[in-house]
Amino acid sequence: MTTIAIPEGSLFGLDNLPYGIFSTADSEPRVGVRVGDSVLDLSRVFEDDIVFAEPSLNAFMARGRARWDEVRAAIKELVAGDVADEAVFAVADVTMHLPIEVADYVDFYASENHASNLGRLFRPQNPDPLMPNWKHLPVGYHGRSSTVVTSGVDIVRPCGQRKGPNDPVPVFGPSIRLDIEAEMGFIVGVGSPMGSRITPDEFADHCFGAVILNDWSARDIQAWEYVPLGPNLGKSFATSISPWVVPIAALEAARIDTPVQDPEPLPYLKGTEKWGLDIDLEVEWNGHVVSRPPYAQMYWSPAQMLAHTSVNGAATRTGDLFGSGTISGPEKDQRGAFIELTWGGAEPVQVGDETRTFVEDGDEIAISATAPGPNGTRIGFGEVRTRILPAIGE
Numbered sequence: 493m494t495t496i497a498i499p500e501g502s503l504f505g506l507d508n509l510p511y512g513i514f515s516t517a518d519s520e521p522r523v524g525v526r527v528g529d530s531v532l533d534l535s536r537v538f539e540d541d542i543v544f545a546e547p548s549l550n551a552f553m554a555r556g557r558a559r560w561d562e563v564r565a566a567i568k569e570l571v572a573g574d575v576a577d578e579a580v581f582a583v584a585d586v587t588m589h590l591p592i593e594v595a596d597y598v599d600f601y602a603s604e605n606h607a608s609n610l611g612r613l614f615r616p617q618n619p620d621p622l623m624p625n626w627k628h629l630p631v632g633y634h635g636r637s638s639t640v641v642t643s644g645v646d647i648v649r650p651c652g653q654r655k656g657p658n659d660p661v662p663v664f665g666p667s668i669r670l671d672i673e674a675e676m677g678f679i680v681g682v683g684s685p686m687g688s689r690i691t692p693d694e695f696a697d698h699c700f701g702a703v704i705l706n707d708w709s710a711r712d713i714q715a716w717e718y719v720p721l722g723p724n725l726g727k728s729f730a731t732s733i734s735p736w737v738v739p740i741a742a743l744e745a746a747r748i749d750t751p752v753q754d755p756e757p758l759p760y761l762k763g764t765e766k767w768g769l770d771i772d773l774e775v776e777w778n779g780h781v782v783s784r785p786p787y788a789q790m791y792w793s794p795a796q797m798l799a800h801t802s803v804n805g806a807a808t809r810t811g812d813l814f815g816s817g818t819i820s821g822p823e824k825d826q827r828g829a830f831i832e833l834t835w836g837g838a839e840p841v842q843v844g845d846e847t848r849t850f851v852e853d854g855d856e857i858a859i860s861a862t863a864p865g866p867n868g869t870r871i872g873f874g875e876v877r878t879r880i881l882p883a884i885g886e
C-alpha cells in the first residue's frame with residue numbers, strides 16, 4: 493500500500509481532482525484522476541464500476557451528477573488513506589489521451605474584447621465592430637468533432653483557398669496566417685432530449701467539467717470562405733484540448749458574476765446562479781509567455797451558452813463540447829489570438845530572440861490555466877501543448 497504525496501502548493505490537490513484517460517507502455521487507456529504529481533487508476537480502485545475501464549470518460553459522465561459527486565467524495569476519502577501500489581502512477585510515466593469521445597462541437601464568441609477586435613480587423617467598413625445580434629445572444633458556429641485532439645498531438649499546417657486583396661483570383665496552398673485561439677471548453681456529461689431545453693440554472697446537472705481549448709484558425713482561409721455562413725475549413729482542421737477535465741464541482745471558488753449584460757438578455761438566457769468563472773490563462777509561444785487572457789472578462793457565461801444551444805429544442809448529448817470563444821481582455825497582452833496580438837500581422841511580437849506575426853512551422857504553442865480553489869489555494873487545468881508541422885507535400 494502507498495500514500496499519495498501531494499506537494500505543498502500543488503495545483504492538483506484534493507480540491508481539484510481532474511479526470512483523464514491514461515495508459516502506460518504495457519496497458520490500455522482507462523480512467524484516472526490526477527492527485528498531485530500522481531495518477532490514481534480508477535479502474536483499479538473502483539473495480540466494480542465498469543465505466544472506469546473505458547477508453548473515454550463518456551460512460552462515467554453519462555451516469556450523472558449524483559454519481560459524479562459520489563465518486564469525487566470517495567476519491568477524497570481513498571486518497572486520505574493508503575491505496576494499492578499498483579493503482580498509482582507518476583504523471584511523468586503515463587501517456588494521456590483525448591479524454592472524451594466528442595459528440596457535437598460548437599464554438600462560441602463570448603469575449604466582447606475579442607469580438608470587437610475581430611470585427612475591426614475583418615469588417616473595418618462597419619461603424620460598429622460588434623454585429624447587432626452580439627449582445628442579444630451568444631453567437632456560435634458548429635465545428636468538426638472528428639478533428640478535436642489532445643495535448644501533444646502535432647498539427648499539420650492546413651492547405652486551402654485564400655484570396656488576398658491583391659489576388660485577382662483565389663490561390664491554393666498552405667495557410668500563411670495560421671493562428672491560435674485561447675479558449676475554455678465545456679463538456680456535456682448528461683444530455684437533453686430533442687424537444688426539451690436546459691435552463692442556465694440547470695447547468696451543473698448537465699455540464700461535467702472544463703478543459704483548455706485551442707481553436708486553431710487559418711485566418712487567410714477563414715477570411716475568404718466565411719461569408720455568409722461562418723467559419724468552416726479555416727477552423728475544422730484541428731482543435732486541441734487539454735487532457736485533464738476539471739470537474740465543475742472543483743470550480744466553486746472560481747464562480748463570479750459575468751460583466752454587466754446590457755441590454756438585459758431575454759428570459760431564457762437569465763439564471764439566478766453565477767456562472768462567470770475567474771480562470772487565468774497563459775499563452776506560451778516557443779517557451780515565451782506572450783499573453784495572459786482573463787476568463788473573468790467573458791460577456792456570456794457557459795451556462796448561457798448551453799441554454800442557448802438547447803432553446804430551439806435541439807438535443808444535447810454526452811460528450812458534446814462547446815468552446816467559450818477566444819478569451820481576450822482589454823489589454824494588449826491579454827489577447828487570446830495572434831491576429832489580435834499582432835493586429836492582423838501589422839505589429840509583430842517579440843518571441844524570445846525572434847519576432848512573429850502568425851505561427852511558423854516547428855513553433856510550439858502551450859496554453860495553461862489556473863483558477864482559485866478554496867481558502868486562497870489555486871487549482872490547475874494543466875496545459876494543451878501543440879507543435880506545428882509543415883503542410884503536406886512541402
Ligand SMILES: O=C(O)/C=C/C(=O)CC(=O)CC(=O)O
Pocket residue numbers: 599600601602603606607610611614673675707709718723816817818
Ligand atoms: O468575427 C469573425 O468573423 C470571426 C471570428 C472568429 O474567428 C472567432 C471564433 O472562432 C470564435 C471565437 O473563438 O471567439
Ligand SMILES: [Ca+2]
Pocket residue numbers: 599600673675707815817818
Ligand atoms: Ca474560436
Ligand SMILES: [Mg+2]
Pocket residue numbers: 635706707708709727728729730731
Ligand atoms: Mg477548430
